[in-house]
Amino acid sequence: MKQNKKWLMLVMFLVAAVLVLGACSGDKDESENNNDKDNSEENNDTDTEATAGGTLNFAFNAQPPMLDPTGTTATATRDMVRNIYEQLVTFDSEMNVVPMLAESFEVNEEDATVTFELRQGVKFHNGEEMTAEDVVASMERWAAQSAQAISFLSGVTFKADGDYTVIAQLDKIGGIDMFIFADLTQIAAIMPKEVAEAAGDEPLTEYIGTGPYKFEEWKQDQYIKLLKFEDYVASEEPANGLAGKKEAYADEIVFHIVTDASTRVAGLQSGEYHFANFLSPDSVPQLQADDNVVTLPxxxxxxxxxxxxxxxxxxxxxxxxxxxxxxxxxxxxxxxxxxxxxxxxxxxxxxxxxxxxxxxxxxxxxxxxxxxxxxxxxxxxxxxxxxxxxxxxxxxxxxxxxxxxxxxxxxxxxxxxxxxxxxxxxxxxxxxxxxxxxxxxxxxxxxxxxxxxxxxxxxxxxxxxxxxxxxxxxxxxxxxxxxxxxxxxxxxxxxxxxxxxxxxxxxxxxDVMGHRASIEGFETLLGPVLWNVSINE
CATH class of the missing domain: 3.10.105.10 (Dipeptide-binding Protein; Domain 3)
Incomplete structure (x- = not known):
């Protein structure tokens, strides 16, 4: 990655201490009070090849208000759309800002610019290749809607320099600019230019990204279904936090809207659901006694x-x-x-x-x-x-x-x-x-x-x-x-x-999340990471 030395020193300071005691989750550090069998790292470290296919059923506690990633700070939206959309930069497991759709980025303090060199050959879910024009349109829409961008990057503009270079022009370089570009609450989601421009200030009605899963169906108050994107173009870097290589092992992900906590617990134990979030702390002893369930407080x-x-x-x-x-x-x-x-x-x-x-x-x-x-x-x-x-x-x-x-x-x-x-x-x-x-x-x-x-x-x-x-x-x-x-x-x-x-x-x-012991490759980082996850049943 091309970055000047001063910027690297600043980033190293900002992430000098790990923000959590272990991997992060939801709206947390893994508790040491779990039984040995409830250690997700231990369960997920395996030499066996990941199993492809199947449906990941997730009992989710609340319906998202929308699937427009720039239109809301809602946790439900964040956790679901991260599978559909990607950003220019994101966070690795230690909360360093690293490239995602960008191949590299360079911060120039003198010119107050950030230059993003894009990965080539990345496909949208509509089959079109992502280019700088798509990125500029997406980032302009994000800059106008994201509370973080409005607060910290006021006046930022974007321009294309050829098909695979985008330059962000800032008023001045600040101490946390790259953290704003990587923000997870209203992500700077990249979508086709025509989709971003058609939506403008209104919520999206077409959900087309570059992620490992694509939107299929939303049945209000029941479920949201995502399908594996067969033409997904993964990064060649090793998987690390929200960055690096992503594999869509499951054929589909279904987020079931299950507002009752006891129903989520029962469905997790019965095997109806592979994942359940926001579980009551009162249910943890019951779940920890179940060899088929892993709990993550x-x-x-x-x-x-x-x-x-x-x-x-x-x-x-x-x-x-x-x-x-x-x-x-x-x-x-x-x-x-x-x-x-x-x-x-x-x-x-x-x-x-x-x-x-x-x-x-x-x-x-x-x-x-x-x-x-x-x-x-x-x-x-x-x-x-x-x-x-x-x-x-x-x-x-x-x-x-x-x-x-x-x-x-x-x-x-x-x-x-x-x-x-x-x-x-x-x-x-x-x-x-x-x-x-x-x-x-x-x-x-x-x-x-x-x-x-x-x-x-x-x-x-x-x-x-x-x-x-x-x-x-x-x-x-x-x-x-x-x-x-x-x-x-x-x-x-x-x-x-x-x-x-x-x-x-x-x-x-x-926040307590749970998953079936048959799940392999699962990690959390400010929400569930569902790519690189397989079902071993």
Missing amino acids: EINSIPGFVFNKKEGIFTDIKMRQAFAAGVNLEEVMHAAYGDAEFYELDPSLMLEGHAWYTDAGSENYDQRDIEKAKQLLDEAGYNGEEVRILTSREYEDYYTFSVVVQEQLKEAGMNIVLDVVDWSTVLEKREDPSAYDIFISGWGVRPTPVQYPFLDSGAEWPGWTDSPEIDALIEDIQATTDENEQKALVEELQTEFWNYLPILKPGNKA
Whole structure:
């Protein structure tokens, strides 16, 4: 890969510490509390040749709001479309930014450009070859829609230089630019030029990518089916995280929409499903006792109460601070996840061990101070108005959060009501500032602490942060390449995070995924990786 030395040093710093204790998953590090048989590495290290054919049946907890990868940050969309679409660059297993559809990339700080040399001969699912014109159209659409691109790459333009070279022109080279190009929440998906241009700002209606599987059918509330792409052109590099060689061993992947957690568990044990996600921690002992099932509880995400800072009572910072002061976060996390194996109490935006980990602002974390909450409510002029929490039982932990804080904050005099809907409706209603006061969501731990959408005022992300102080700190962190300065700025950022409270973070959580023991080659990296996976039955 062609990169200048300064950029390599910066990337090495940003990934100097592994973000998770093992492989990453979903919206986590593999727990050491699994039985020996529940070690996915051990089960997947095999000298036998992968078995081709069959259908991978995945019991998925929620239906995606769309399959347009740039149109939503929804985990369900992310996990499904990564099989259909690919990016110019992506992450390897240690979260280094590496080529995918690009053969190489070169960062030129003086000219503020990133030059992508494309792999030749890559085919779209419609049979056409990918060229620079397709990439330019796709990247322009992404740059206009991705919250990360709008925040960190504002003003970026793209141009083709021949059939297989694309040049990104930036206003200036920043400290995390390549991480934005590789972002997994609204991926910079490459699609045919005519598809990107026909969709424009509207959601895609044609799902044509370059990935190892192609879209076949979506039966609402039942399943989404993908078929093996027979003409897939794989990278020649060894498989590594989301990069390198991909093989579509299974003939098809069917994501079954199974919103009930107990049904996912039963189907996994019966063999109806090969995979199931977001399993209840209460079900783990039962699954670990089953020799036919492998469980993967992994901590690498954070849940959070997102305050509506555009309309309503939480536009007042004292109301947000009152909510944070009165909640017992340990009780919230224990109620949602049970055993401490499945959660951590931690105020940081990063996992412990990361180069930028800090406990700055922790004096405002898990305060459990009802009297302080009452005082802040008085100062805010609160008079018993309804506090509307938007939540869904499709994520049982989020629903549990809602129920617990509703009860806890009664003592402080807060009148909390719950609006319980399906997850797709949560994603729809959270865009309307008149529809709620709080919604609950979760985020995979980002490669850098400035990439969370709830931090950035310019992102216009639901919750609508508007903090000049946070914005200035993010800009300073992005601009500098000095390690000590970056760390000091991150401490300031996290202190301001706990003062301004764009969200209330209760801790870190483990999402539990399970698969049949007959599955070989399975790995996770911020979601399930379903290529290079075979069924040995």
